Amino acid sequence: MMRALVALAVAGLSVDAMAHEFITAESAQAYLAAVAESQETIASKEPAAKRARAHLHLGETLDDIRDLLNRDLAAHGRVQGLPSSFLMNELKVRGAELAFSPETNRFLANVQYYRAALMLEPSGPVAAEAAFRLLQGYFYDSFASDPLQPGAQTRAQLAEQISLGEGLLRMHPRHDEREETSFILAIHYVQAARSGRDANEQAAFANKARALAGEFLRSYPQSMRAATLSNLLDSLPAGK
Numbered sequence: 185m186m187r188a189l190v191a192l193a194v195a196g197l198s199v200d201a202m203a204h205e206f207i208t209a210e211s212a213q214a215y216l217a218a219v220a221e222s223q224e225t226i227a228s229k230e231p232a233a234k235r236a237r238a239h240l241h242l243g244e245t246l247d248d249i250r251d252l253l254n255r256d257l258a259a260h261g262r263v264q265g266l267p268s269s270f271l272m273n274e275l276k277v278r279g280a281e282l283a284f285s286p287e288t289n290r291f292l293a294n295v296q297y298y299r300a301a302l303m304l305e306p307s308g309p310v311a312a313e314a315a316f317r318l319l320q321g322y323f324y325d326s327f328a329s330d331p332l333q334p335g336a337q338t339r340a341q342l343a344e345q346i347s348l349g350e351g352l353l354r355m356h357p358r359h360d361e362r363e364e365t366s367f368i369l370a371i372h373y374v375q376a377a378r379s380g381r382d383a384n385e386q387a388a389f390a391n392k393a394r395a396l397a398g399e400f401l402r403s404y405p406q407s408m409r410a411a412t413l414s415n416l417l418d419s420l421p422a423g424k
Contacts, residue, residue, distance in 0.1 A: 206252040212271040218245045219280055226300075236305035240314050242280065243297030247317070249275075250282055250291040257289055288328055293321025312356040316365060319348050323368045331371050332378065332419060339379070346372050363400075367409045370396045374416050390420050 225238035283292040301314035326334040349369030373393035380386035397413050
């Protein structure tokens with residue numbers, strides 16, 4: 185309910201206002217109310233399923249804020265406006281501070297809320313959405329411009345993301361974000377093929393990458409991601 189009110193508050197902003205401020209005093213208050221509602225449920229003795237949904241909603245709310253602040257950074261190089269500063273300070277006070285990367289000058293996905301949701305509710309619709317948000321948030325924060333150069337990604341982190349993507353496709357084949365899930369997982373396969381410990385492991389992941397990419401191109405031939413995926417496959421060493 186509270187997320188719906190936040191959406192209405194943001195949607196109700198005039199074009200003029202959005203051109204100058206991505207976050208207004210009204211939307212800041214709506215976001216804070218949504219955060220407080222989620223935190224109250226998380227701290228309660230409600231059933232695990234309800235607390236899992238609250239973790240998911242908190243992560244989604246912070247993602248919404250993060251997206252707006254990153255748009256501000258992209259447009260102006262810094263966060264502008266008193267409402268945005270007020271919101272960031274209040275989130276910090278309430279223990280929901282947004283993670284920030286000085287290297288990329290971007291706010292990062294706070295994926296801990298999605299992990300918490302999955303621990304409480306490992307299956308079902310909430311789990312599906314939490315798994316996708318975790319997969320998506322980790323992936324786009326893991327590199328600056330080239331997904332084949334994912335910063336300080338460890339083997340354990342890559343293995344976790346591959347398991348997450350495979351589980352999402354297997355257990356939730358009709359998920360609304362199947363296209364993006366397949367795209368991200370295929371790139372993780374390419375990463376694994378390029379960094380495998382031996383020729384057998386590299387070949388196994390290269391085969392998985394090509395198979396999933398082929399399925400992607402057949403299922404989404406008009407997707408803007410198709411060309412990117414084809415180019416990334418070309419980076420696989422010959423013969424693998």
